[in-house]
Amino acid sequence: xxxxxxxxxxPGMGKAFARALLPGTRxxxxxxxHTVELAPQRxxxxxxxxxxxxxxxxxxxxxxxxxxxxxxxxxxxxxLGDPRSSIRLVxxxxxxxxxxxxxxxxxxxxxxxxxxxxxxxxxxxxxxxxLVGEARVGDERVWDGVSTYLSPGAHAPGEPVPVPxxxxxxxDPHALWRLPQDLGRQYRRVSQDxxxxxxxxxxxxxxxxxxxxxxxxxxxxxxxxxxxxRLPPAYTATASFVKPILLPATVGFxxxxxxxxxxxxxxxxxxxxxxxxxxxxxxx
Amino acid sequence: MHHNVVVVGGNRIPFAKxxxxxxxxSAHDMxxxxxxxxxxxxxxxxxxxxxxxxxxxxxHPNDFNLTREAVLSSALAPETPACDLQQACATGLETTMxxxxxxALGQLDSGIAGGVDSAxxxxxxxxxxxxxxxxxxxxxxxLKGRVAALSRIRPAHLAPDAPxxxxxxxxxxxxxxxxxxxxxxxxxxxxxxxxxxxxHHALAAAWERGFFDDLVTPYRGVTRDAILRPDTSLERLATxxxxxxxxxxxxxxxxxxxxxxxxxxxxxxxxxWAREHHLTPWARVVDAQVAAVDHPGGADLxxxxxxxxxxxxxxxGLTLDDIDLLEIHEAxxxxxLATLKAWEDEDYCRGLGLDGAIGRADRSxxxxxxxxxxxxxxxxxxxxxxxxxxxxxxxxxxxGTRGLISVCAAGGQGVVALLEAV
Numbered sequence: 001x002x003x004x005x006x007x008x009x010x011p012g013m014g015k016a017f018a019r020a021l022l023p024g025t026r027x028x029x030x031x032x033x034h035t036v037e038l039a040p041q042r043x044x045x046x047x048x049x050x051x052x053x054x055x056x057x058x059x060x061x062x063x064x065x066x067x068x069x070x071x072x073x074x075x076x077x078x079x080l081g082d083p084r085s086s087i088r089l090v091x092x093x094x095x096x097x098x099x100x101x102x103x104x105x106x107x108x109x110x111x112x113x114x115x116x117x118x119x120x121x122x123x124x125x126x127x128x129x130x131l132v133g134e135a136r137v138g139d140e141r142v143w144d145g146v147s148t149y150l151s152p153g154a155h156a157p158g159e160p161v162p163v164p165x166x167x168x169x170x171x172d173p174h175a176l177w178r179l180p181q182d183l184g185r186q187y188r189r190v191s192q193d194x195x196x197x198x199x200x201x202x203x204x205x206x207x208x209x210x211x212x213x214x215x216x217x218x219x220x221x222x223x224x225x226x227x228x229x230r231l232p233p234a235y236t237a238t239a240s241f242v243k244p245i246l247l248p249a250t251v252g253f254x255x256x257x258x259x260x261x262x263x264x265x266x267x268x269x270x271x272x273x274x275x276x277x278x279x280x281x282x283x284x
Numbered sequence: 285m286h287h288n289v290v291v292v293g294g295n296r297i298p299f300a301k302x303x304x305x306x307x308x309x310s311a312h313d314m315x316x317x318x319x320x321x322x323x324x325x326x327x328x329x330x331x332x333x334x335x336x337x338x339x340x341x342x343x344h345p346n347d348f349n350l351t352r353e354a355v356l357s358s359a360l361a362p363e364t365p366a367c368d369l370q371q372a373c374a375t376g377l378e379t380t381m382x383x384x385x386x387x388a389l390g391q392l393d394s395g396i397a398g399g400v401d402s403a404x405x406x407x408x409x410x411x412x413x414x415x416x417x418x419x420x421x422x423x424x425x426x427l428k429g430r431v432a433a434l435s436r437i438r439p440a441h442l443a444p445d446a447p448x449x450x451x452x453x454x455x456x457x458x459x460x461x462x463x464x465x466x467x468x469x470x471x472x473x474x475x476x477x478x479x480x481x482x483x484h485h486a487l488a489a490a491w492e493r494g495f496f497d498d499l500v501t502p503y504r505g506v507t508r509d510a511i512l513r514p515d516t517s518l519e520r521l522a523t524x525x526x527x528x529x530x531x532x533x534x535x536x537x538x539x540x541x542x543x544x545x546x547x548x549x550x551x552x553x554x555x556x557w558a559r560e561h562h563l564t565p566w567a568r569v570v571d572a573q574v575a576a577v578d579h580p581g582g583a584d585l586x587x588x589x590x591x592x593x594x595x596x597x598x599x600x601g602l603t604l605d606d607i608d609l610l611e612i613h614e615a616x617x618x619x620x621l622a623t624l625k626a627w628e629d630e631d632y633c634r635g636l637g638l639d640g641a642i643g644r645a646d647r648s649x650x651x652x653x654x655x656x657x658x659x660x661x662x663x664x665x666x667x668x669x670x671x672x673x674x675x676x677x678x679x680x681x682x683x684g685t686r687g688l689i690s691v692c693a694a695g696g697q698g699v700v701a702l703l704e705a706v
Contacts, residue, residue, distance in 0.1 A: 045504065049308030058357040059313035060320075061503060108505055229357050 002033045004114075010041055011078040013194055029127045029154040031117045032084040036075045040110030048107055051190040054183075055221035057228055061108075064228070065101040065237055066221040068111065068143045070191050072133040075115035076147065079131065085117070087129055090195065091207070092149040093241075094216050095128070095163070099145035100236040100283050105135070111143075112136045120156045123163070127154035166240045166277040173252025173271045177222065179214055181248045187218040213244035219276045223264050226253060227280060234283040235261065242274045251275060287554045289384040290565035290706060294672020295322035296548035297503035299660030300510035302403035306545040309504060311340045311347060314547035315354040315400040318665075321501030322396065322549045323359045326563055332361040334392030337379040338549070339370040340400050341663035341694075344407040351398070372694035373615065375399045376548060376667025377572075377701055383552050384569040393557040397671075398549035399664030405545075414441035451694065453580040458615065458694065459540060461585040463529030466618040468584070469625050473534035476617035477521040480539040480657045483614060487654025488514035495653060499672055511542055511660040539617035544660035548668035555706075565706045567675035567687070571600055572701040579696035586619045589690040589698030590626045594638035596700050602686070604643040609677055609687040611670045614656040619692060624650075653677060667691055667699070678705035 051067060052059045080089040105111070112135070119130040128150055135143035184198035196203030197213055204212045220239045224231070245251060245266075252271045255264035261281040267274050297317050300306050306314060315338060323329055338351040347353070352366040371378040376399030383395035414437060421433035450457045456464075466476075490496060491508055500508075516538070526533030527540065551563070558565045575592035577583035589612075597603060604627070612620045626632050627642040634640060653673055656666055667689075674687045685705045692698045 046308055052313075058316045058354075059309050059504075060317065061505075229359055229362065 004035045004037050007036060007038045007078075010038060010074045013074055013077055013192055028086075029120050029151070029156050030084060030086040031120050031129055032079060032082045033116075035114050035116040036079050037112065037114040038075060040112055043107065045107065047190060054186045054190050055218060056225040057221070061106050062104040063107050064221065064224055065099050065143060065145075065235070066217060066224055068101070068105065068135050069097070069099060069133070069145050069147070069217060071111065072113050072115050072135070072145065073191065073193060075113060075133070076131050079115055079117050087120075087127070087149075087151040087154055089149070092151045094147060095150050095241055096148045097145065097217070097220060097239045097241075098236065099143065100234075102142050102144075102234055102283060104233050105137075105142050109137050109142075122156040122158050122160040123150055124160045126150055126152040127156040128163070166279070168242075168265060168274045168277055170267075170272045171254055173254045173267055173269065175226070175253045176269055177251050177253055177266075179245065179247055179249045179251065183214055183218070184212045184247055187215050191215060191217065209244060209246060211246040214247055214249070216241040216244070216276065219245060219266050220278060223253065223255075223266055223276060223278045224280070227255060227262050227264065230262065231280065232261070232282040236281045236283045238279045240277045242277060245275050287388055287390055289387045289552055289569040290555055290558055291550060291567050291569065291672060291675035291703065292553055292558045292561075292563040292565055293322060293326050293551040294499055294549060294668070294675070295325060296500055296665065296669055297321070297546055298500055298506045298509045299544050299546035299662055299665070299669075300506055301660065302543040302545055304404070304510055304545065305504050305506045306402065307404045309402065309545070310405050311343070311350060311400045311402050311547075312354055312357070314402065314503070314545065315340075315350065315398060315549075316357045317501070317503045318398060318400065318547035318549045319354055319358040319360065319396065322551055325498060325501075326551055326561070328561070329359040330361055332363045334395045335383060335386065336360070336364060336366040336396045336398070337369050337382045338366070338396075338398035338400065338668075339368050339375040339379060339664050340402075341370060341372055341375060342401055342403065342406045343370070350400075370664065371697065371699065373613065373661070373663045374667055374691045374693035374697065374699040375664035376669065377671065377689060377691050377699045378574075378667065380550055380552070380569070380667060380671050381572045381699070381701060384572075387552060387554055394551070394553035396549050396551055398547065398668045399662075399666070400547035401662035401664045402545045403543035403662070411441050411443060413438075417441070451579065451585065458586070459528035459535060461579070462616045462618055463533055463535055465584040465586060465622050466534060466616075467529060469622040471534065471618045471621045471625070474518070474522075475621055476534060476539040477518055477536075479614070479617040479620060480521055481516055481518055483617075483651060483654045483657040484513050484516045485654075486652060487512050487658035490653035495676070499676065509659045511544065512654075512658050535616055535618060539657065541615060541656045541661040544662045546660060546662035546665045546669075548665040550668050550671045564679075566672070566679035567703040567705045570686075570702040570704050571596055572699065573599070574697065574699050576698070577696040583696065584622065584626075585696045586615055586692040587622060587626050587698075588696050589692050589700050590623060590633070590642070591636040591638070592698050592700040593627070593688065593690055594633055594636060594642050596688075596702060597642065598639065600702060604645050606686060607688045608649060608681060608685040609652060609674060610645055610650045611655065611674050611687065611689045612650060613661075613666055613670065613691040614651065615661070615692055617657060620650070623690065671701070671703070675703055675705075678703060681705060
């Protein structure tokens, strides 16, 4: 069934997440082929303020691109909790993200959000899928984003296509960020992503991490916030989540200007190993 | 080496009552919003401006470099230097003079002055004894020493300290000081209410005619000063109970400024710099004067600008008749009224060392676009609200018109500045 599933209110994350926790079915991977669309929701201005604080953005009327991703996230959960999806969000690894803010978006603008899943393809460790999101004001597309997840153990027909790696050269960081133990909890409050690997040591252990890991989209947002004064009105931000950051942590950050934007890296504190590689480019 | 300094623009976010729409915004957020609005309107994105000076009266310890941090969050070039200054309620005017003086001396060709305050997000600190114990525990070399230090904490130490708005030497709040001045100068309740109503009506009229369209950018869904009550009336204000000066007092919530949140910024430059950046000079910063009174010795705390006004006019060889517009900061309606009476008082002025009374001011020239009673008074932002407002008002009236700004400040201080339209 292709088509559009229209939601009047944001799907509850708890229930959808419980479904998303169920193990994925074995065999050939399946993804739903419909789009979930969420009608504009009244936004709590305090939540954006809280998000800005946790991610180190200055509180502005114009929202950062990563905030719109946060707004679409319940639709990711809802779509992969669908019975027609054999791929589950829990256990899937967010490997990369691309989003484009087509024009400045005001915090008060009513956004229609839509997400679909596509491009199921083989990977050496399982299968990759893209969650493709879109935010519209009326008929005008103001933001779109592609979140690529790796579902370990899932199958997709064909030969794995090697995923191009963003280039990285070790260098001294320009800044050190101290990520406290409870940062996962702080980000959960503002993102409303209840995934326990960001907050619980036990859950983190179950997924093979010695300690809770910070949400990749926090790291992405924090890196974007470091460039906030220099972001063009419309931009594309890309992120490769190379390695998770275990909390608490001290990590390095480095940004260098490019012809049409910036390249940035969140690294180990000595700048040797990358956790996240980010690019920001002016969008037309 | 003297360069003409001109005001070429200004921007603020609408002011709002503390605990209102900006409750979640920090001083950093609001100052950045005011700067970015100014930068966007004047086309300075990515530009290295000479210097930015701003400040806040209620300041968190982590905001030690508030202005520089706001510059880094703003669209200005990150190579734009900045500093924090503070002179209580006169901060926004004192930062204007700091930048203007540097431009006049040839040290800068351009600069931004500003101020911000959040009474909603005021810094809460731990009590003094607790702070000392924590510092001692921190300095202890071993666990035993730390435990010994921490064992001295008593329940009473745990109550947090909110910043107080009382004068350290008198223990009196600003309102209590003004109440004494109000009684001493015999300022009637009705006159205060009348001035408050006039302020609201004048500010509302200025908004109505679009005067603030190039002076304010909306923030957090607020598009106009949120304290402004265009429909307020003498009858309505007459119903309010006194809040200062006891049951017989004349000062109410209606004729006193509300605790406010907000930020404001002023763009200054040489005339050449303004021309190069295709900006229209509104007014020249001519001169300024600061003064203080001995309020611990009983002097009227909020009348310190009177001495400054007399000295400034004398230095410039001007009288009140030469001044087309007066901007007297409305800390309280009674502050303005007492200031006007003091200007007319021969003995009081001589007591300040002036040659005689400053003179009688034409009431129709005072705060013609409203002032703090209607707009609100985020302490450090007020001066930076008034400077561009007056500069634009003078520019509308034509070259050569003069305006005087008078701002009182905690500590028995006052700053006065003179602008002239170009």
